[in-house]
Amino acid sequence: MPEMxxxxxxxxxxxxxxxxxxxxxxxxxxxxxxxDADLAAATKTGVFKKVFPERHIDCGIAECNMxxxxxxxxxxxxxxxxxTFAMFAAGRAFEQVRNSIxxxxxxxxxxxxHAGISVGEDGATHQCNxxxxxxxxxxxxxxxxxxxxxxxxxxxxxxxxxxxxxYMRFGRxxxxxxxxxxxxxxxxxxxxxLKEGSDLTIVAxxxxxxxxxxxxxxxxxxxxxxxxxxxxxIKPLDEEFIVKSAKKTGRVVTVEEHSIIGGLGSAVCDALSxxxxxxxxxxxxxxxxxxxxxxxxxxxxxxxxxEGIYKQIKSKWY
Numbered sequence: 566m567p568e569m570x571x572x573x574x575x576x577x578x579x580x581x582x583x584x585x586x587x588x589x590x591x592x593x594x595x596x597x598x599x600x601d602a603d604l605a606a607a608t609k610t611g612v613f614k615k616v617f618p619e620r621h622i623d624c625g626i627a628e629c630n631m632x633x634x635x636x637x638x639x640x641x642x643x644x645x646x647x648x649t650f651a652m653f654a655a656g657r658a659f660e661q662v663r664n665s666i667x668x669x670x671x672x673x674x675x676x677x678x679h680a681g682i683s684v685g686e687d688g689a690t691h692q693c694n695x696x697x698x699x700x701x702x703x704x705x706x707x708x709x710x711x712x713x714x715x716x717x718x719x720x721x722x723x724x725x726x727x728x729x730x731x732y733m734r735f736g737r738x739x740x741x742x743x744x745x746x747x748x749x750x751x752x753x754x755x756x757x758x759l760k761e762g763s764d765l766t767i768v769a770x771x772x773x774x775x776x777x778x779x780x781x782x783x784x785x786x787x788x789x790x791x792x793x794x795x796x797x798x799i800k801p802l803d804e805e806f807i808v809k810s811a812k813k814t815g816r817v818v819t820v821e822e823h824s825i826i827g828g829l830g831s832a833v834c835d836a837l838s839x840x841x842x843x844x845x846x847x848x849x850x851x852x853x854x855x856x857x858x859x860x861x862x863x864x865x866x867x868x869x870x871x872e873g874i875y876k877q878i879k880s881k882w883y
Contacts, residue, residue, distance in 0.1 A: 575714075576739035579772075580678040582717035583735050584609025587646060587676075589718075590725050591617045594644065597725060600635055602628045602649040608678045610648045628653040632661035632673075639671040644725060647673060651680035651734060655696035666730050667703040674724045675732045680710075681822035682850065682867060683738040683772060685860035692855035698827025700732040701800045707753060708800040710734040710821075710829075712774035715744040716797055719751035727753060736822075738860040740772045756803040758810075762792035765816040765882070767874075768807060770796050770829045773820040776864075779871030780820075780878070789883060799829050804836040811837055817845045818878055822869055825849040846881050848874055 591597050591613055598620045605611035605623065614621035624631035628649050635645040647654070654677040655662070666673045682692045700708045709724065709731065711717040717735060724731040743759070759774070760781055769777035774795045781791040792810055796803065811817050817837065819830035830847030837843060850867060864870050868877055 574741045575745075576741050577714035578737055578739045579711055579714065579717040579735040580607075580609050580737060582711075582714045583676050583678065583721060583733070584612035586718040586721035587613040588616050590722060591620065594725065596642065596644045598622065598638055598643050598645050600624055600631050600645055600647045602626055602631050602653065604649055607650070608648045608676065610646075610676070628658040629661045632658045633665050635673045636665040636669070636671050639666075639673045645673050646676050648676040648678065650691060651677035651693035651696045652691050655699045655732070656693060659699055662700075663703050667706055670705050670729055672728055673730050675730070676735065677732060678735040679737045680734045681736060681771070682855040682863045683736050683822060683860040684855075685737065685863065686857050688857035689854040694822075694824045694850045694855065695827070696734065697799055697821070697823050697829065698831070701827070701832065703730075705729060706800065707731040707798065708734070709753070709798050710771040711797050712771060712795055713740055713742045713744055715742060715749060716751060720797065723751055723753050734771065736772055738772065741775045743775050743778065751797070754798045754801040754803055756806040757795040757797070758792065759795050760791070760793040762790040762814065764790045764814060765818060765878070766792045766794060766807075766810040766814045767818045767820060768794045768796055768829065768833055769820040770799060771822055773822055773869060776869065776871045776874055777820050780874035783871060783875040784878065787879070787883070796829060799832055802832050802836060804840065807833055807836055808841045811841045811843045815843055816882065817843055819845065819847050819849070820869070820874055821849045822864075823849050825851055846878070848877055
C-alpha cells in the first residue's frame with residue numbers, strides 16, 4: 566500500500582517549474598528577458614527560448630559576464646532572469662553578483678538550478694551547499710528556495726513583480742507537489758504553517774519541506790506533536806512567524822538541503838537568539854562536501870529524508 570500511495574503523488578522538479586513559469590510570464594511582460602550560460606536544456610530556460618527566441622540570450626560558459634549583461638539590461642528597464650547552476654551563479658559569479666547587481670540594487674533575478682546534493686551523479690564540484698549562505702550576505706538580496714512546483718511557479722511570478730535583486734534556488738530532482746490547494750498563497754518574506762503542533766517546531770525549506778512533513782508523521786506515531794513550517798523565503802526571514810512558533814513549542818529544528826553553516830539554520834538561530842532563545846537543532850549537510858551518486862540515495866545517506874530527520878530528532882531530544 567505505501568508503494569501505491571508513493572506512485573500516486575505527482576512529482577515535478579522545480580527547475581521544470583522555473584522554465585514553464587518564465588514562458589508564461591514572457592507572454593504577460595515583454596520586458597522579461599532570459600539569459601543562460603550554455604545550459605538552457607538543463608536549467609529549462611529552453612522552454613522560454615522556444616517561445617521567445619529574440620528575448621533569450623545564450624552567454625556561453627561565461628557566468629561572470631552573464632551577470633554583467635543582466636545588470637546592464639536591468640539598468641535599461643528590462644527585467645532580466647540570469648540562469649545557470651547554483652554552483653556557478655552563487656559561486657563562480659559571486660563578485661559580479663555582489664558588485665554589479667547587489668551594490669547598485671538592480672532589478673536582476675537569478676535563477677539558480679541544480680542546487681544541493683540532489684544534483685546527484687554530477688558530484689561534489691556541482692553540488693552547491695553554500696549558495697544560500699553566500700547570497701544572504703549580500704545587502705538587499707532576496708533569497709527564495711521553493712518547496713515544490715506550485716511554490717516555484719509562484720516564486721518566479723513574485724520575483725518578476727518585485728523591484729530589486731532576487732536569488733531563486735531550484736532543484737534537479739523531481740519532488741512531490743504539496744502546495745496544490747486553493748488556499749495556497751505565496752508572499753515574499755512570509756512563512757507558511759503546514760501542520761500545527763505543540764511539542765517542537767520543524768522549520769524547513771526547499772525539497773526538505775516534503776520530507777519534514779513525512780518526518781512529522783513518524784514523530785506523531787511516537788506521540789510527539791511537531792509543528793511544520795515552510796520557509797520559502799530565507800531572506801527576508803519571517804522572524805515574527807518563527808519566534809511565535811518557538812515560544813509555543815519551546816524547541817526548534819531546522820531542515821535544509823544546504824550546509825548547516827550560514828543557511829536557513831543560521832538565519833533562524835540569529836532570529837531566535839535575539840528574540841526567543843530556545844534550543845535549536847540544525848539538520849542539513851554537516852560541514853562536508855557531497856559525492857557522486859543517485860540523488861535519492863544521497864538524500865538518504867546524508868539523513869535528509871523523512872527517516873533521517875526522524876532519527877536525528879529522536880536521537881537529539883527523545
